[in-house]
Amino acid sequence: xxxxxxxxxxxxxxxxxxxxxxxxxxxxxxxxxxxxxxxxxxxxxxxxxxxxxxxxxxxxxxxxxxxxxxxxxxxxxxxxxxxxxxxxxxxxxxxxxxxxxxxxxxxxxxxxxxxxxxxxxxxxxxxxxxxxxxxxxxxxxxxxxxxxxxxxxxxxxxxxxxxxxxxxxxxxxxxxxxxxxxxxxxxxxxxxxxxxxxxxxxxxxxxxxxxxxxxxxxxxxxxxxxxxxxxxxxxxxxxxxxxxxxxxxxxxxxxxxxxxxxxxxxxxxxxxxxxxxxxxxxxxxxxxxxxxxxxxxxxxxxxxxxxxxxxxxxxxxxxxxxxxxxxxxxxxxxxxxxxxxxxxxxxxxxxxxxxxxxxxxxxxxxxxxxxxxxxxxxxxxxxxxxxxx
Amino acid sequence: xxxxxxxxxxxxxxxxxxxxxxxxxxxxxxxxxxxxxxxxxxxxxxxxxxxxxxxxxxxxxxxxxxxxxxxxxxxxxxxxxxxxxxxxxxxxxxxxxxxxxxxxxxxxxxxxxxxxxxxxxxxxxxxxxxxxxxxxxxxxxxxxxxxxxxxxxxxxxxxxxxxxxxxxxxxxxxxxxxxxxxxxxxxxxxxxxxxxxxxxxxxxxxxxxxxxxxxxxxxxxxxxxxxxxxxxxxxxxxxxxxxxxxxxxxxxxxxxxxxxxxxxxxxxxxxxxxxxxxxxxxxxxxxxxxxxx
Numbered sequence: 286x287x288x289x290x291x292x293x294x295x296x297x298x299x300x301x302x303x304x305x306x307x308x309x310x311x312x313x314x315x316x317x318x319x320x321x322x323x324x325x326x327x328x329x330x331x332x333x334x335x336x337x338x339x340x341x342x343x344x345x346x347x348x349x350x351x352x353x354x355x356x357x358x359x360x361x362x363x364x365x366x367x368x369x370x371x372x373x374x375x376x377x378x379x380x381x382x383x384x385x386x387x388x389x390x391x392x393x394x395x396x397x398x399x400x401x402x403x404x405x406x407x408x409x410x411x412x413x414x415x416x417x418x419x420x421x422x423x424x425x426x427x428x429x430x431x432x433x434x435x436x437x438x439x440x441x442x443x444x445x446x447x448x449x450x451x452x453x454x455x456x457x458x459x460x461x462x463x464x465x466x467x468x469x470x471x472x473x474x475x476x477x478x479x480x481x482x483x484x485x486x487x488x489x490x491x492x493x494x495x496x497x498x499x500x501x502x503x504x505x506x507x508x509x510x511x512x513x514x515x516x517x518x519x520x521x522x523x524x525x526x527x528x529x530x531x532x533x534x535x536x537x538x539x540x541x542x543x544x545x546x547x548x549x550x551x552x553x554x555x556x557x558x559x560x561x562x563x564x565x566x567x568x569x570x571x572x573x574x575x576x577x578x579x580x581x582x583x584x585x586x587x588x589x590x591x592x593x594x595x596x597x598x599x600x601x602x603x604x605x606x607x608x609x610x611x612x613x614x615x616x617x618x619x620x621x622x623x624x625x626x627x628x629x630x631x632x633x634x635x636x637x638x639x640x641x642x643x644x645x646x647x648x649x650x651x652x653x654x655x656x657x658x659x660x661x662x663x664x665x666x667x668x669x670x671x672x673x674x
Numbered sequence: 675x676x677x678x679x680x681x682x683x684x685x686x687x688x689x690x691x692x693x694x695x696x697x698x699x700x701x702x703x704x705x706x707x708x709x710x711x712x713x714x715x716x717x718x719x720x721x722x723x724x725x726x727x728x729x730x731x732x733x734x735x736x737x738x739x740x741x742x743x744x745x746x747x748x749x750x751x752x753x754x755x756x757x758x759x760x761x762x763x764x765x766x767x768x769x770x771x772x773x774x775x776x777x778x779x780x781x782x783x784x785x786x787x788x789x790x791x792x793x794x795x796x797x798x799x800x801x802x803x804x805x806x807x808x809x810x811x812x813x814x815x816x817x818x819x820x821x822x823x824x825x826x827x828x829x830x831x832x833x834x835x836x837x838x839x840x841x842x843x844x845x846x847x848x849x850x851x852x853x854x855x856x857x858x859x860x861x862x863x864x865x866x867x868x869x870x871x872x873x874x875x876x877x878x879x880x881x882x883x884x885x886x887x888x889x890x891x892x893x894x895x896x897x898x899x900x901x902x903x904x905x906x907x908x909x910x911x912x913x914x915x916x917x918x919x920x921x922x923x924x925x926x927x928x929x930x931x932x933x934x935x936x937x938x939x940x941x942x943x944x945x946x947x948x949x950x951x952x953x954x955x956x957x958x959x960x961x962x963x964x965x966x967x
Contacts, residue, residue, distance in 0.1 A: 306758045307751060335754040340785030344747030347740060347782065351715065351751025354738050357758050359751075377741055481713045481736040481752060483764055488731035490739040497728055 290460040292453040293318035295423040296362065296388045296446070298460075299430030301332050302468040303386075305360040307352035309337035309345045311367060314400045315450045316390040319362040342367035346374035346385075353383040354489055356480035358434065361385075364450065365392035365406045372410065375443075379414025379505060381490050384437030384444070384475075387415075388430065391550065391601075392450045393636040401637020402450040404550065404602035408578075408610040414505055416444040416512055417578040419549040423458040428529055429576075431463075435472050436519045440512045442505070447578075450637065452551040463527060471526050509580045516577060533577035536589040538564065542571030544652055545593040547615055549575045552599055552640050559645045570649060575611065586618045593626045597652050599645070600662075601634040608662040627657055632664045679706035679860050689732035691724040694889025696879030696896060697798045698724060699853045701733075701769070704796060704877075707863035710735065712765045713756070715749040717779060718742035719771030720805045721798075743778040745770040746786030749793045757792075765867050766793040772813035773803045776834050787843045787872040794866045794873045797836065800881035808884040815904075817948055819936045820884075828939055832951065837876050837910070844913035846871040850905065852878040854897035858907055858919055865909075878905045886935020898930045903956040908963065916963035927952050 290298065296319045300308070308327065310320035326332040335352075339345045342363050349359040363371065368389055378385050393403035407417060418433060420426045426448050433444040448454055479487055493501060516533055524530040535553075538560055539545050548556045556572035563570050573589045575582070590596050596619075600609025607613060612630035619625040629652050634640040644666060651663075684705035691698035697720050705712070714737045716722060722739055726732050740748040745768040753766045770779055775797035783795060802820045803809040810820040812834040823829040840848045847869045851859040859877065866873035880896045882889040899905035900920055904927055907919040928945050931937040940948075960966060 307754045309751065309754075333758075335758055337750055337754055338789065339747060339750070340781060340788070344744065344750075344782045344785055347744035347747035348751035348754070350740065350744075351738060351748035351753075352755040353751075355713075355752050355755030355759070357755040373741055374744070481738055483711050483713065483736060486734055486736040488725065488728075488733065488737040488739070491725060491731065491737070492723055492727040492739075494727050 286462055287459050288462050289457050290423055290462070291318060291455055291457050292423045292426050292448055293455065294322060295427040295460050296430055296448070297322040297326070298462050299427045300360045301326055302463065302465060303358065303431055303434045303472060305332070305334055306357035307335050307337065307349065307359045308361065309339050309348040309352070309359070310361050311339055311342045311345050311363070313342070313364050313367040315392055315454050316362040316364045316388065318454065319388055342370045343374060346371045346378065349385050350374060350378055350381060350383060353385050354381065354481050356475070356477055358475045359385050360387070362388040362390065364390040365394055368406050368410060369394065372413070375410055375413035375415055378443045382441040382505070384434070384441055386430065386433045386437055386444050386446065389445045389447045390450050390454045391447060399636040400450065402452055402601065403635050403637065407445060407447050408602050410445070411579060411610070414442060414509070415579060416442055417447055418444065419447045419576055419578055420453065421551060421553045421574065422453065423456070423460040424529070425531055426453065427460055427462065428523065428527065428531070431468060431472060432519050432523055435522070436512060436515055438475055439515050439519070440508045442508050442512060447550070449551045467526055471523060513580045513582060531576055533582035534585045534589055535574040535576065537572040537574065539571035539573055539589050539593070541569060543569040543594040544649060545571045545573050545590055545596050546645065547573045547575060547596060547598040547611060549578070549611060550601070552601065552634070555640055555642055555645060558642045559649070562642060562646060563649065568649070578614070581614055581618065583618045586615060587622055590615070590619055590626065591622055595629060595652055596626050597629045597631060597648060599640065599648070600630060600632050601640065603632055603635065603662070612662070629655070629658045630662045632662050633666060638666065677706070677856060677860055679703070680709055684710065684734045686732050686734060688726060688730065689724050690726055691720070692883045692889070694880070694882040694892035695724070696853045696881060696892055697721060697771070697800060700798045700877045700879045703853070703856050703859050704863050705733070705735065707860040708765055708767065708867060711763060712767060713752055714738070715740060715745060715752060715766065715768040717745040717748070717768070717770050717774045718805070719774050720800070721769060721771070723805060742774055744782055745774055745779045746782035746784070746795060749795070750786050750789065750791045753791055753793050768793065768795045770795070770797050771805070772797060772799045772801060773811045776813045776836050777811050784843065787840060787845050787874070790846070790871045792870050792872070794875060796875040796877060798877045798879040800879050800884060801833070802884050804881050804884045816951065817931065817937050817940050817944060819939060837874070840874045841910050841913045845874055846912055847909070848874040848876070849909035850876045850878070850907055852896050852900055852905060852907060853880065854893045855900065855907060855920070862909060884936070887933060891933065895930065895933060898925070901925045902927045902930045903952050904930060906956065906959055908959060916959070918959065918963050918965065
């Protein structure tokens, strides 16, 4: 049934439909709308679940680790500082092979205090062993959250559904909310192989010597590789029931394009408008949307970018001392392709500054007029900065 | 002595505790009292190692090892999941050291107890970070040498009173216990198991390695801690009702301190000062229990 929902509400609806049994959360703007609704669903009996009102994000993830290890489906949502506080336990969740699903609303890290959109928080967690799925609109948020449970429970790895602060979390859009029985057909009951069970007493996550640790890590690496294939399978199954599919990447007008923009999250929608603006004027431009960031779809990225003359990566994030993080990943993905195109890295929209069609157009013509990148990262839209000496 | 507990051992041989380890003795008694329908949450502590490396375990109950500061939170999640599965019978117990309880895990413990999660939090207290090599914690007593309070820098701050901190939460049940008093320990574990809501057990667990005592002195020192009023045995119900379980005759703390290498540097004047502190704490406890010295 079509409903007009906030991005946050789309997450909450998906969590309800996934029949999550333990929710744990700590308040942080801008993810609060998600968990407020879930708290209400639990209180009013719209969901048969426990809601743990914990005293920190760190405890939140610890509680989910305990709950998931006992054999139930779990959920939380967080942002920014909250995600950073969870960092230690993000490693724990993946190391313990727990398919926890979390919604992460991209928000800038302090200081200075900034509640607006920025991807550095989630991208800084890229090495924690969590799958990361970046969403573009409310429908994708709802669908991806449901899919994330299926995928996570197949490969036994946790998954982060990532959505932009305010642009997505607080924007109302029409969203098709599926029926429960349709979701039940897609998402089977959670039945893990190893749980805390007094009849079969396992010791979970114990001391591991150098004799076994490396194999356990390799097992995670293989599961992450497998997740790339399983993602496609899950999308196939999903499409059969719901007739919607997103792809690990989506190549928009990339065929025959000289310049391809690489985008993620809501900037992709701005990129679609850029195409509407430029293509009628004869500009050969395309957009490659990256949805799946971990595991990184290297082959799909190579295929989509291999024939471009220039690649532009729009990063609403930054790794100090290096470059935009998507740009790093794209460079790494294509560096072994003979004759690969140059990658132009642009940093834009940090801390919630708007990335407009006009800005993307300026970037396009800047790239078109350059034979090679002037710098590894070009920060666009900067005001004059008086640097202290 | 006949103990009112399982004949069966839920902790088996092959553990890697040090000789005379009080934490190991404590585990054995606590599991005997709890029985098989128990899930244990084990944040980083000596027992993370004592239980044995993968793929072995010296514990015959399901155990979830977890991060240092998460004892209260992980147990909250386990409890929630068991409840959702309709299992309200299984006991969830967090088994943590003093570092994981008094220091890094205090927030998660406080949060869990404020929410009155239905679980037992047992802290086996060996009065320092023993697993990492005897570094001071907020449970390390006044006067102690540790590897981070050496020479003239021996600890000159009092031990945190963890039971009183929990009592301030109006926790349904808080009690101290000691490996040298197994009947009392087992009774308290069983009592805690029967009460719904949060329960806290503060278990004195001597550490021959860290305290610089011979392993065969482990129980004797533990007993003396109670006999000298350094570690009184008492319980508190609902944050209000105090019961003192053992009232010793006037033993001097000096005897307890003299036997331990970690206190070797203390002068008689220091010991006099410590005696005053112990007397003061005991007087305070008597007042709370509505009793007189």
